[in-house]
Amino acid sequence: MRQNNLLATTLREAPAEAETINHQLLLRAGYIRQLAAGIYTYLPLGRRVLRKIENIVREEMDVAGAQEMLMPSMQPAELWRESERYEVYGKELMKLRDRHEREFVLGPTHEEVITSLIRGEISSYRKLPVTVYQIQTKFRDERRPRSGLMRGREFLMKDAYSFDTGWEGLDKTYARMYKAYQRIFERCGLSYRAVQADAGAIGGEGETHEFMALSSIGEDTIAVCPACDYSANLEQAEVYSGEEDMLRKTDSLPAAVKFHTPGIRTIAQLEQELQIAPEQVIKTLIYQGGGQTFAVLVRGDHEVNEVKVRNFIGASEIALADARAVQAAAGVENGYVGPVGLSLPVLVDRAVAAMTSGTTGAGEKDYHFSGVVPGRDFILSQVGDFRTAQEGEHCPVCGKGVLHFHQGIEIGHIFKLGTKYSDKLGASFLDATGRSKPMIMGCYGIGISRLLAAVAEQNNDEQGLIWPMALAPYKVHILQLSVKDEVQRSTAEALYKQLIELGIETLLDDRDERAGVKFKDSSLIGIPVAIVVGKDAGEHKVEYMDRRLGSKEVMDIAEALSRVASGQI
């Protein structure tokens, strides 16, 4: 490709709203442009990288035995009502009506469509297992689209769905997809981790893993144990229970004491003004969700993990009660709520249950209790792991290692769905004995466009992008420094022609621009190898630059050519 014709205007500065490196660089280097919030056009350079990712994904899906198909974006709303997700999905679901006022959604995912298709196509165990996939545009009306391609409202996904006759079959399919995911992310040159995760709105009964590209801009925190290789999304990470499950004697403890605490409503105030350590405080939070109002107790130095709470009570959404609801439910304002005498269901975190005694709100304005004993002063009927793990705590699996935290970008997610959708949508089969059973499903997603952004986020320096060879829009960038110099021109043209004939994707900078501009743009665009045809062209010399190594070497054209032709670049 000749750069003079390439639709790829480079920008000196990224628009102010671009806060992350990948967003800034993909805009500045001419890979993408925003059309509306969270909605992007891929310019030719961006489209090329996208296609390379698509092809890697396609190859590995095919190797894993998945069959490519293509499902529609427009999905009848009835299907989503049948699966009971029409309401659950909430405002993220894009909805529209056709000219006959029939309701449709724009698919954010395709469980409904594929399950209803398969129920019509397959009725016997003999046609199972089957795994299908598609690479397709998805729509999700994010409340806050951000970071360019990272969290968009229209984006490219690979989604796959598997149908097995039983859980053993699903285990095998799941393992095969897990491995395919590893190969895909390795081929894309990503630094990533697979972590245990929460199933979220997709749901399902079984195991689920997220694949996380490690990055400081990641919205997810992942907890990793260096000793046993345990890794989990912090939403999901269990808390080490080794020290907490002790038995306590409570008989001989003194009764709780109420004391006057006007204006003291926070853990920080208790610590600063009354010298009570946060780990001695029982924090009482009122939540609503799943049609009920309930309290969650955690230690003052701990945080409620809402995902754990949500999963425990089996609600799709939970939220902190607002001031009015707190007053109504607990009879007192926030800051003085406490478990003693509270007439609400109470979820008690294990660390609270393990406390000998603690300080907590007295359920009366301007008063706290000290010396409150869990199990004596309030009931411990629902004790569990309701808090977020903390960095430096012991690993919940091996108990030896100490958890480290990383930030991660979710680039893939695989789920064992089980029968969640096959039950609701009636996808069943006859087994070898003629009995009808629901199919056992799995689903497997990769954010293709987000993956592009994650690779860009991981591969750059202050000058611009640095593509891994497998995803680079072009493998070689020829910089012809002066378009007016006939020797340079003919040398660059000959080299370009040779590379094209060798089938090496090459971009020739034939623009009438200053050398400085060409060097800058080349670094910004981030093609792995640049061959500079400059003033030494007459002596058949070029400069060979490796963007990844940051190296520069003057060499004979023949050597540069053989180096790129060898395929070892």
Next chain:
Amino acid sequence: MRQNNLLATTLREAPAEAETINHQLLLRAGYIRQLAAGIYTYLPLGRRVLRKIENIVREEMDVAGAQEMLMPSMQPAELWRESERYEVYGKELMKLRDRHEREFVLGPTHEEVITSLIRGEISSYRKLPVTVYQIQTKFRDERRPRSGLMRGREFLMKDAYSFDTGWEGLDKTYARMYKAYQRIFERCGLSYRAVQADAGAIGGEGETHEFMALSSIGEDTIAVCPACDYSANLEQAEVYSGEEDMLRKTDSLPAAVKFHTPGIRTIAQLEQELQIAPEQVIKTLIYQGGGQTFAVLVRGDHEVNEVKVRNFIGASEIALADARAVQAAAGVENGYVGPVGLSLPVLVDRAVAAMTSGTTGAGEKDYHFSGVVPGRDFILSQVGDFRTAQEGEHCPVCGKGVLHFHQGIEIGHIFKLGTKYSDKLGASFLDATGRSKPMIMGCYGIGISRLLAAVAEQNNDEQGLIWPMALAPYKVHILQLSVKDEVQRSTAEALYKQLIELGIETLLDDRDERAGVKFKDSSLIGIPVAIVVGKDAGEHKVEYMDRRLGSKEVMDIAEALSRVASGQI
């Protein structure tokens, strides 16, 4: 691929709503499934054919110098207001609102998006010309989706857009795209014709051609001259004017005579009851459009061509006035309307202007005039070509050949848009002298999914589909007649393995089905070559079937292998 695992259930009968051959066969052979009216899922076989078409289109677009990009489906409604198409496009435009109540459309085409993008990227003649394309899902809320993929509401398109500095540049770009289209349709094995066409809602000032796959189910009629190769969409086909433009003497003709015609309101009645030949009748039709009400006069044996009328008056839509509007405008009901004394603008078809005299409504209930002389009894201020050409008429270009009619499926459409969008959306550039000028645009579409349907419609017999090799989902179909016969099994497996190693896309029918079922399904699916491994497998013999030739030949396995490996299949 092993057929036992392939998601491709064949059906004995197509659903009743499938009326066309392609729709029936694509459903029966397991290529597509309907999700909603005009909305289809591509099963693995269908996806494979689709990808082959995509790749041919991509290769030819790249050769033609077009750059691939990818634009969003969700487009801000403001952009469509800016181009003044938001209302014009009417109900076919799918509309939705996001969570913030901002209006979007789902792109049926991308002139607005690309023009607004280019205005921001290119400001100098030095970056022009540029041609970009994308292969992308489009949405169009068809009033009557039909014929499967032929006229869908969600479909796959290749759309390309070119930007030149002047009309000469556009002419060159247009010619290059025209040639690329010819190569694409030839490679897809289509019987087609390029015809002059009408620009429709896309609009534009210049030339436009449709590429029509010839087929009896085509919704378009095309007029072709065998003598000079003139071909045009009937909407657009001009009428030969050689015999009509004569001068007439009207002075000596007798005055028009009013006569009583109670209950006679149609051309057919005039002919049957009063023996007046239709070519002696002047038909007067009242239309509305472009903000006005007007009459169109054609001969009784001719039909008004509404496209020609619409283009003449410069309206985006016109329609016949309803009974009430006719009464209001002409003072009489339909059937007695006539041009004499009519106080409306009147468009007179050339054939009417050339009549010596004729019979027509008298503008009074139950009366007609005979002997009405055009130009004497009513004014000939707006004479033009307002009728539809008829088969057997002389060619409007060479005047010698006689027009033949064919039915065609529109599979491609190319337009010289000129400045229609660049003016409205402000896409201008500075020329070499520093003057600002609007870019001169072209746009170029191919219906990828419709092309698939057109190829299926042209290539089949009573047993099923017959794919051209370039588009076939697999090139070779191995039929292992008995899965219980160990010799057949090992022979078929060995052959399958060899073909896969040779890189030949092969489908192995390893299903536990009767031989008859396998033969039937193979013919239905339509893979070009089938190799039957049956009872002669022990003697290393197979049957080699060519679906296209309908031939069968028993031969050594080695010969069958070398035949498919030679690449000459």
